[in-house]
Amino acid sequence: MGFNTKQIHAGVEPDKETGAILTPIYQSTTYVQESVDEYLAKGYSYSRTGNPTVRPLEKKLTILEGGADTTCFSTGMAAIHAVLLATLNAGDHAVVSDVAYGGTYRICTKIFSRFGVEFTFADSARVEDVEAALKPNTKLVLTETPANPTLKLTDLQAVSEICKARGILHATDNTFLTPYYQRPLELGCDLSVHSTTKYIDGHNATVGGAVVAATAELDEQVRFIQHSTGTILSPQVAWLTLQGCKTLSVRMDRQSANAMAIAEFLESHPKVDRVCYPGLASFPQHELAKRQASGFGAMVWFEVHGGVTAGKQIMDSVELWTLAENLGSMESLVTHPVTMTHAAVEPAERKRVGITDGLVRLSVGMEDVEDLIDDLRRALDRL
Numbered sequence: 001m002g003f004n005t006k007q008i009h010a011g012v013e014p015d016k017e018t019g020a021i022l023t024p025i026y027q028s029t030t031y032v033q034e035s036v037d038e039y040l041a042k043g044y045s046y047s048r049t050g051n052p053t054v055r056p057l058e059k060k061l062t063i064l065e066g067g068a069d070t071t072c073f074s075t076g077m078a079a080i081h082a083v084l085l086a087t088l089n090a091g092d093h094a095v096v097s098d099v100a101y102g103g104t105y106r107i108c109t110k111i112f113s114r115f116g117v118e119f120t121f122a123d124s125a126r127v128e129d130v131e132a133a134l135k136p137n138t139k140l141v142l143t144e145t146p147a148n149p150t151l152k153l154t155d156l157q158a159v160s161e162i163c164k165a166r167g168i169l170h171a172t173d174n175t176f177l178t179p180y181y182q183r184p185l186e187l188g189c190d191l192s193v194h195s196t197t198k199y200i201d202g203h204n205a206t207v208g209g210a211v212v213a214a215t216a217e218l219d220e221q222v223r224f225i226q227h228s229t230g231t232i233l234s235p236q237v238a239w240l241t242l243q244g245c246k247t248l249s250v251r252m253d254r255q256s257a258n259a260m261a262i263a264e265f266l267e268s269h270p271k272v273d274r275v276c277y278p279g280l281a282s283f284p285q286h287e288l289a290k291r292q293a294s295g296f297g298a299m300v301w302f303e304v305h306g307g308v309t310a311g312k313q314i315m316d317s318v319e320l321w322t323l324a325e326n327l328g329s330m331e332s333l334v335t336h337p338v339t340m341t342h343a344a345v346e347p348a349e350r351k352r353v354g355i356t357d358g359l360v361r362l363s364v365g366m367e368d369v370e371d372l373i374d375d376l377r378r379a380l381d382r383l
């Protein structure tokens with residue numbers, strides 16, 4: 001079946017008792033057992049370890065990504081935390097993309113490093129840099145592509161091959177493209193991680209996360225962390241996310257088409273210094289973007305003449321665009337990574353990886369693109 005069919009029907013079925021077409025919200029802490037001998041015959045005992053509204057979402061994501069199984073988490077960061085806990089022990093080393101989301105950088109440097117795990121942040125856009133960073137005790141390579149907010153790409157197949165040859169696990173954060181545009185497990189990755197908060201929900205309504213595993217054994221390791229740390233997704237959020245999933249492809253196609261038009265507009269505007277969008281021929285890794293994914297996504301960034309002051313002026317003067325931190329939803333959002341999403345990254349590190357003070361990040365939504373462009377044009381003209 002095609003993706004559009006799967007995003008609607010995979011993993012869910014009408015309620016057996018009532019015929020309700022939507023999976024019910026099972027708001028229950030515990031589940032009554034038939035007998036001690038048949039304990040767990042229904043598969044559920046307690047909602048920290050499994051919930052019948054969460055499970056269909058896990059099944060749907062598994063089918064969409066082409067994995068063995070999926071574990072859903074309370075947030076994207078809980079999902080990343082579980083990947084690190086499931087794969088690393090004290091004394092191990094991990095290579096992490098130097099342009100990963102600020103929260104990923106923070107959990108590595110401020111939390112896991114306290115427990116004897118060593119990290120190297122490597123430019124994962126350069127496969128040779130990832131290879132050079134590997135050590136005898138490297139157990140995990142964690143990439144993110146396209147990265148937030150630089151949009152730098154990692155060649156997932158090439159990095160996976162290096163990892164496989166050395167028995168190292170490769171996990172990648174697939175939040176920006178979702179399984180609709182990019183399926184990392186088909187490219188050799190072992191784990192595909194999501195903040196479902198973004199495109200998978202798509203309505204600015206929830207926070208959630210997911211880890212899709214290539215093997216049942218890996219899923220078991222990740223699920224064990226979820227049970228043990230108590231980071232399962234709540235049933236109401238799973239229900240909302242199940243509804244959001246059904247329109248994933250339609251939203252992503254429209255948002256990406258809008259993003260392309262906006263990137264082209266910005267590139268032609270005299271007050272704009274630089275525009276970055278994987279769909280532009282000027283994007284340094286445009287060929288990789290075309291090869292590795294079936295769409296370019298809906299994240300764009302740009303810099304205007306006048307650096308941080310002018311960038312802030314744009315963000316304060318747009319009217320239809322909303323100044324907010326999230327991304328991936330129907331509403332178009334504008335963000336200043338240096339003061340908002342990536343404030344946790346040290347200034348020198350930000351500079352080194354290209355998160356400049358004047359960088360304006362756009363999460364392009366589903367409005368009429370002419371309205372979005374008119375609003376940006378007005379803000380640029382005011383500079």
Ligand SMILES: Cc1ncc(COP(=O)(O)O)c(C=O)c1O
Nearest residue numbers: 075076077101148175195197208
């Ligand atoms: C690429 C990426 N991964 C992970 C996260 C963390 O997800 P959450 O905010 O759902 O914890 C984010 C959040 O912005 C993100 O952009």
